[in-house]
Amino acid sequence: MLAKSIKGTSPEDINSALRDAMADGFRPTLAIVFLSVKQDRAAVCKMFKDSGIAVFGCTTHGEFIDEELGKESITILLLDMKEEFFWIYLRDFPTGNYRAATSEIAQLAREEFARPAFLISGAHMSTDAEELLKGFEDVIGTEVNVYGSMAGDDMSFTEQFVFTNDRESNRGVVVLALDEDKIKIRGRATCGWKAVGTPKTVTRSEGNHVFTVDDVPVLDLTVKYSGFDSISRDAAAKDTALLIATTLPLQLQREKGDPIMRPGLIVNFDDGSFICSGTVPQGSKVRFSVPPDFDVMDTVIQQAGDLKEKEMPEADALVVFSCAGRLLAFGPMMNMEIEGIRKLWNVPMAGMFSNGELARATNGNLEMHNLTTCCVALKAYK
Amino acid sequence: MNPHLSRIAELINQHDQLSADEKVALNKLITDADKQWAIVDFKLDRTEKVKKTTAILLEETIEELEKKRQAVEESKNALQQSLEDLKAAQAQLIQSEKMASLGELTAGIAHEIQNPLNFVNNFSELGRELIDDMKVAMAEGDYQTVAEIANDLSGNLEKINHHGRRADSIVKGMLQHSRTSSGQKELTDINTLCDEYLRLAYHGIRAKEKDFNAKIVTEFDPSLPKVAIIPQDIGRVILNLLNNAFYAVHERTKTTAKESGADYQPLVGLRTRNTGNWVYIIVEDNGNGIPGIIRDKIFQPFFTTKPTGQGTGLGLSLSYDIVTKGHGGELTLETSEGTGTTFSVKLPFQ
Numbered sequence: 001m002l003a004k005s006i007k008g009t010s011p012e013d014i015n016s017a018l019r020d021a022m023a024d025g026f027r028p029t030l031a032i033v034f035l036s037v038k039q040d041r042a043a044v045c046k047m048f049k050d051s052g053i054a055v056f057g058c059t060t061h062g063e064f065i066d067e068e069l070g071k072e073s074i075t076i077l078l079l080d081m082k083e084e085f086f087w088i089y090l091r092d093f094p095t096g097n098y099r100a101a102t103s104e105i106a107q108l109a110r111e112e113f114a115r116p117a118f119l120i121s122g123a124h125m126s127t128d129a130e131e132l133l134k135g136f137e138d139v140i141g142t143e144v145n146v147y148g149s150m151a152g153d154d155m156s157f158t159e160q161f162v163f164t165n166d167r168e169s170n171r172g173v174v175v176l177a178l179d180e181d182k183i184k185i186r187g188r189a190t191c192g193w194k195a196v197g198t199p200k201t202v203t204r205s206e207g208n209h210v211f212t213v214d215d216v217p218v219l220d221l222t223v224k225y226s227g228f229d230s231i232s233r234d235a236a237a238k239d240t241a242l243l244i245a246t247t248l249p250l251q252l253q254r255e256k257g258d259p260i261m262r263p264g265l266i267v268n269f270d271d272g273s274f275i276c277s278g279t280v281p282q283g284s285k286v287r288f289s290v291p292p293d294f295d296v297m298d299t300v301i302q303q304a305g306d307l308k309e310k311e312m313p314e315a316d317a318l319v320v321f322s323c324a325g326r327l328l329a330f331g332p333m334m335n336m337e338i339e340g341i342r343k344l345w346n347v348p349m350a351g352m353f354s355n356g357e358l359a360r361a362t363n364g365n366l367e368m369h370n371l372t373t374c375c376v377a378l379k380a381y382k
Numbered sequence: 383m384n385p386h387l388s389r390i391a392e393l394i395n396q397h398d399q400l401s402a403d404e405k406v407a408l409n410k411l412i413t414d415a416d417k418q419w420a421i422v423d424f425k426l427d428r429t430e431k432v433k434k435t436t437a438i439l440l441e442e443t444i445e446e447l448e449k450k451r452q453a454v455e456e457s458k459n460a461l462q463q464s465l466e467d468l469k470a471a472q473a474q475l476i477q478s479e480k481m482a483s484l485g486e487l488t489a490g491i492a493h494e495i496q497n498p499l500n501f502v503n504n505f506s507e508l509g510r511e512l513i514d515d516m517k518v519a520m521a522e523g524d525y526q527t528v529a530e531i532a533n534d535l536s537g538n539l540e541k542i543n544h545h546g547r548r549a550d551s552i553v554k555g556m557l558q559h560s561r562t563s564s565g566q567k568e569l570t571d572i573n574t575l576c577d578e579y580l581r582l583a584y585h586g587i588r589a590k591e592k593d594f595n596a597k598i599v600t601e602f603d604p605s606l607p608k609v610a611i612i613p614q615d616i617g618r619v620i621l622n623l624l625n626n627a628f629y630a631v632h633e634r635t636k637t638t639a640k641e642s643g644a645d646y647q648p649l650v651g652l653r654t655r656n657t658g659n660w661v662y663i664i665v666e667d668n669g670n671g672i673p674g675i676i677r678d679k680i681f682q683p684f685f686t687t688k689p690t691g692q693g694t695g696l697g698l699s700l701s702y703d704i705v706t707k708g709h710g711g712e713l714t715l716e717t718s719e720g721t722g723t724t725f726s727v728k729l730p731f732q
Contacts, residue, residue, distance in 0.1 A: 197439035198446045227434035248435060288439065290432045294425065331424040332417065 001183075001380035002026055003317035005065035005348040007075045011043040014074050018051065021078060028078035030086060032119075032176070032319060033057030033163075034352035036072040037153040041163055044074060049165040053078070054088055056176040058121035058162045060352035061152030061324035067339035069327075072154060077317055077350035081380065085182040087112050090164050092172040098128055101173055102135025109177035110139060117185045119176040119319065119376065120148035120358065123160040123169055125266045128208045129356050129368040130278045132173060137366065145180065146366055147187040147376045149321035149354035150277065157265065160355070186312045187319075187376035189359040189369045190303040192296035193261055195251045195287040197225070205282045210250070210264070210274045213286060217272025218264065222248050225288055238267070245274055247328055249371060252278075253285040261289070261370040263325060265355060277356040278368040291329035301340035304375045308344050315377035318342065320351030322373040327353050329371075341375050383416045479696045493585035494552050498545030505538040505545075512538070569608040570616070572654055572661055572729075576602065579617050580652055583624035587632070596631050596648035603654045609661050609731055615704045616663075616729075619713075622697040623665040623725045624652065629688070630669025630723060637670070660711075661729045668722035677717065705729070 004026060006017035022028070031048050035041065037059040048055045063075040087109060091101040102120070109116035122132055129150055136146050151160035162174035178185055200221075204211040210218050223231045226244045231237050249263030264274025280286065308315075320341060327334050342349045357374040360366055383391075394400065394408050512531050519527040580600065587594050631648035638646040648668065655662040672680060679685045681702045686695035705713040705727055717723040 196436055198443050225435050225438050227431070227438065247431070288435075290435055291428065329428065331428070332420045333424070 001316040001378070002080045003348040003378075004028070004078045005076065005317075005350050006078065007063075007065050007070060007073060009070075009073045011040050011047060011074070014044060014076065015047055018047070018076075018078070026078075026080065028053050028080050029083050030054050030056065030079045030081050030176075032077040032079070032350055033074070034060045034063040034076070034350055035074040036060065036063070036070075037156070037159070037161065038072050039074050041161065041168060045163060045165050045168075054083075054086070055163065055165045056088055056119065056121075056174055057164065058123065058149070058151035058174065058352070059153055059160050060354065061155050062327060062353035064320075064335075064338055064351050065349055066342065067335040069335050069338070075350045075352070077319060077348060079317060079378070081183065085179045085380075087177045088164050089175045089177065090162065090167050090169060090172060091175075092169050093124075093127070094171055096126075096128075098122075098131035098173075099135040099138070102132045102175070103138050104135075105173075105175045105177070106136045106139035106144075109175075113177065113179040113181070115180040116140065117145035117178045117180040117183070118148070119178070119185070120146060120173055121151050121162045122148070122173045123151045123162045124171040125157060125160070125355065126208070126275050127171075127277075128279060129358060133358060133366050133368065142366070144366070145185055145187075146358060147185065147319075147321075147374060148358040149352060149374070150356035150358075152324055152353055152355050155324060157355075182381055184312070184379045184381060185376060186307060187359050187374055188303055188307045189357050189372040189374040190300045191261060191369060191372040192292040192299055193249065193251065193289040193371050194292050195253075195259060195289045197288050199253055199285040199287050202280055202282055202284050202286055205280050205284075208262075208276045208279050210262075210276055210280045211271060212273075213250075218250075218274050219245070219267055219269075219272035222264070222274075222288070237269075243328070247325065248288055248290065249325065250274075250276065250280065250286045251289040252280055253287060259287070260367060261372070262286070263370050277370055294330065294333060297330065297333065297337040297340065300337050300373045301344070304341045304344055307375070307377070312377040312379065315345045315347050315379050317347055317378045318345055318349040318351075319376045319378070320349060320373065321354045321357045321359075321376070322351060323357060323369075323371045324353040324355065325371045326373060337373060341373070345377060383413075384419050387412050387416050387419070475696065476700060479700055491552060491582060491585075493589065494581060495549050498549040498552075501545040502542050502549075505542045509535055509538050509542075565612065567610040567612055570611050570613045571608055572606055572611070572616075572663065573602040573604075575613060575617055576600075576620055576652055576654060576663060579620040580624060583621055583628065587625070587628040591632055594628065594632055595635070596628065596650050599649065599651040601651070601653040603656045606654055606656045606661060607731070609729060611709060611729065612704075615708055616727075619701040619704050619727060620652075620663060620665070622701050623727070624650070626697070626725075627665050627667035627669070627723070630667045634669045659731065661731065663727040663729070664724060665727075666722060666724040671719040671721055671723055672715070672717040673719055677715075680715075681713075 004021045006014065006021055008014040008017055031053050033044060033055055035044065035057065041057070045055050045057070063070045063073055065075045089105045089108065091105060093101045106116070109118070118136060120132065122129055127150065133146055136144050151162055153160045159170050161168050161170050162172055163169070164174055200214045202210060202213055203215045212218060213221050219231070222244055226248050228244070231240060231244070245264035245267055249261050251259045252262045253259050260278070262276040262278055262280050265277055266275035268275070318341070320338065322338070330337065338351060357369045357372045358366070359369065359372070359374040359376070391409055391412050394405055400408070512535050516528055516531040519531065577600070580598065584598060627650045631650055634646060635648050651664070651666040653664040655664065676687065681698050683699040684695040685699075702713050705711045709729055711727060711729040713725065713727055715723060715725050
């Protein structure tokens with residue numbers, strides 16, 4: 001399978017890059033599109049539709065195809081995957097019917113492929129992404145390969161989109177179903193955030209909505225640890241509050257398996273609660289966590305190297321989902337991690353900064369992660 | 383770009399004496415320096431933020447740890463107090479068990495004391511009669527008879543003294559049994575100890591169970607040297623094992639009596655044996671034996687098969703501790719339902 005990655009700052013740039021990419025006879029069938037919410041999605045999608053190329057796309061907090069990280073731009077991974085090897089679905093979940101939506105998609109995919117695997121992206125901040133994953137597990141089983149991300153919106157945390165050629169959704173999921181007998185897909189998420197302080201108890205929560213920890217509104221507690229004396233609860237403080245929530249994330253402690261990150265993604269000023277990206281059960285133990293030392297980027301690269309060595313020695317293309325929180329934590333050094341991963345396989349890559357990553361950590365279950373970098377390698381069987 | 387670096391770049395680009403290549407090279411260096419500057423600046427800022435958070439959390443962690451340390455300290459003190467209470471209760475329990483077994487012995491002891499007392503009474507009565515005879519002989523001037531009576535009196539007084547000492551030793555033994563163990567080991571003749579406690583136990587059960595009857599077989603190894611033991615403790619063990627054996631054969635006698643045509647001869651044996659390194663005290667009976675399901679429990683404290691009020695359930699448990707923990711020995715049993723039970727106390731010479 002041939003792959004090429006292109007980037008640009010406008011649909012026109014992309015049109016030009018696409019022509020250049022196809023100049024040597026390369027005929028892509030699939031475009032994995034990561035773009036800024038400010039870009040003209042409709043124009044990009046139409047362009048690909050006109051070229052007979054299927055689109056799997058989502059908006060991002062930033063996008064990249066190499067060490068130069070894009071901002072408010074468009075990056076695309078083009079693949080000449082045989083059309084019978086993949087299928088793209090888009091479903092809305094307006095009533096929070098996350099599990100039912102992906103369950104239905106999994107049913108359809110199983111009618112097409114004996115062993116389907118999935119690349120997915122979800123939109124809307126309040127989505128309980130683990131419910132999305134459970135929908136796939138309900139139909140295919142717990143060993144199903146699902147990788148993906150939650151869409152971003154240039155750090156405005158207001159409205160995100162997932163899209164394909166003819167449709168888009170701001171509260172839905174786009175799914176690229178792959179025939180795993182034809183396309184090998186493997187990925188791994190690595191985090192590295194360090195828990196600090198003593199375990200605390202979630203005293204009130206509903207699903208992914210956390211109200212109080214140790215009987216204190218979770219926002220107040222987080223603000224206290226961030227070093228601020230207090231924070232005004234008005235619109236002007238929104239960015240500060242969100243920054244605090246994402247840079248001092250909760251880490252959910254579990255009886256089995258490694259702890260999992262649960263940063264607040266939406267801050268409710270009325271009651272000081274957070275809506276997190278995944279479930280935080282009432283009564284569970286959480287710890288606050290701080291960004292790791294900068295050498296954790298080496299760990300991420302080592303983990304990707306381990307994936308290459310043990311499961312995916314060769315790849316045709318690479319997709320990388322990295323949490324926007326990492327971008328905030330590693331700033332100008334973030335590109336070192338991206339470039340380190342790219343060099344491992346040295347194949348075309350497209351990546352995005354996301355609101356959440358969906359994958360397995362080492363020896364872990366299929367889960368919704370945060371503050372991880374998840375690299376996914378693709379390879380067509382010969 | 384950093385304003386200082388930006389100014390330097392401007393100056394370089396305006397400099398006429400630098401070649402184009404040199405300007406490109408210098409500009410690249412400035413760009414790289416700007417990147418490094420940005421990274422260092424970012425690292426510093428982040429480190430400051432993390433430091434602040436870590437300090438707050440660390441302070442809180444230390445406070446929580448201190449609270450936990452205090453809670454652990456309080457728990458430790460409470461546990462220490464409980465342990466002391468437990469030890470006191472245990473000591474009280476052991477003493478109660480001793481007194482209970484002493485109560486069981488009362489009849490045996492009374493019987494044992496009665497014998498020398500009878501001798502003392504009889505010989506003292508006889509002595510009075512002899513003195514009366516002596517007075518008569520003296521009045522008659524029969525000094526030959528007086529001398530003979532005096533000799534008899536002397537012999538009687540010696541016997542009175544002997545039986546008085548015997549009663550004295552029984553009372554001392556009883557007191558020793560009831561006293562809290564000193565924990566001091568002393569060289570003891572195990573055969574004599576066994577004999578004494580066998581008598582006490584036998585008379586004890588006879589006094590309690592009027593219809594008790596059993597053949598007692600003893601076999602004391604004459605080669606047994608004196609062994610360093612705590613005599614009152616090992617005495618209690620022997621007594622407990624014998625009491626159990628007597629109870630077992632008596633129970634079987636009662637059961638068998640209800641069955642027509644049954645022929646049962648109750649038998650209790652007490653043997654000692656010297657194997658060179660070890661001394662064995664073996665108590666055996668041909669009672670009903672111990673059922674398999676309770677065999678593992680009989681050394682547990684408060685386990686008893688006797689009806690309520692008849693056993694504390696501490697006898698075998700304490701015996702086990704005395705033999706194993708107190709003397710470094712072993713207390714084992716062999717039992718067969720319907721055949722009987724053998725308890726073996728194995729004691730080291732040292």
